[in-house]
Amino acid sequence: MVDGSADKRPRSQQIAAELRKAIEDGTYLPGTRLPSQRDLARQYDVARNTVDEALKVLGIQGLVTSEWGRGVFVREKKPLIRLGSDRYSPKYRQLELSPFLLECAKQGKRGRFEVLGIERVQPDPELAEKLKVPLGRKSLLRRENVFYADDDPVYRVTTWIPWSIAEGSGLVEAEVPHRFGIHGVLEERGHVMTRINDEITARMPTPEEIQYLRLPRGVPVLDVLHTSLDQDGEPFELTRFVMRADMNGLHYNAPVE
Structure with missing residues (x-):
């Protein structure tokens, strides 16, 4: 005592x-x-x-x-869903599973996602700069989803794509009509991912994030801002992942440049 x-x-x-x-x-x-x-x-x-x-x-x-x-x-320690630097590698294409679904399958979990919204929006200055789109008009498509492992919401995903790329494609549909998901459509539109840039921070969640991720008290979130760069070095997609820190991890194995 x-x-x-x-x-x-x-x-x-x-x-x-x-x-x-x-x-x-x-x-x-x-x-x-x-x-x-x-x-x-x-x-x-x-x-x-x-x-x-x-x-x-x-x-x-x-x-x-x-x-x-x-x-x-x-509190029980749950197996982490780990996303790494190779998560978009073509070597996984034959499995026809997204990085998230593949990681869930490794753990014997059923991965799924719920579409919260799809709309054409105006960018804020940060988005306009990162994706090289004009301010003052609806130059981006925004897709919002929540991803689940079994019945646990593990992260919320917001993706922005230049409207010049998304217009008239399957990217505007709730169920993207391509077996490789949005990146399959983006490749068909001429943008092959050759490099990624991830900016990662940890923080305490907002009240809204506590609600939609069903966060227990004291659990922080990982905030990952991911940018995809194509074969010409141009940004063509930006995604923000807000992840439950008690159920997610990040693994990177990259050359030192």
Whole structure:
């Protein structure tokens, strides 16, 4: 038990630190239920609201989840869906699976996506610069989707493509009519991906992201801004992936230039 006389932190933080240590050393294994608040209050000789504050700290740290009517459980570590630098490689074409569906299949999961919207839009200055399209008019197609592994929403995807490329193609349809998806259509339009540029940051989610990704408390997101460059070195597609950090990872194996 924490020696409160030697530790000057609030009692709730002392209890949280001891419970965290018990989780890390395997006393409480992933998926197991912690003792009830009443039992913990008795164990630490404190009021239940002090225990409640300690459990909130563990929740913010991403170590536990609360289930109404059942209790507080140690969060289980789920296998990560890993996307790497080779995810668009032609070597996977014969499998006729997108990078996401392929990774889900490796884990025995069923991958799927839900189309949230497709529309022609005006770019903001950042998009106009990155995709070399004009400001002040609807020069981009925007596609928005949520990707699921089984029933878990794992990331939200927003893709922008110059309207000069997308107009009159299958890119404006909810179900892209090409076995290789949007990149198959883009290749038919003369844009073969030869290089990618990924800008990756980690941050805490917005309230909207918490809702549509069903994020537990304390889980951050990975924000990946991906740009596709064609055989002429020109950008032709930009996609933002907002990923659940507890269910996604990134793997890169690239030459040093």
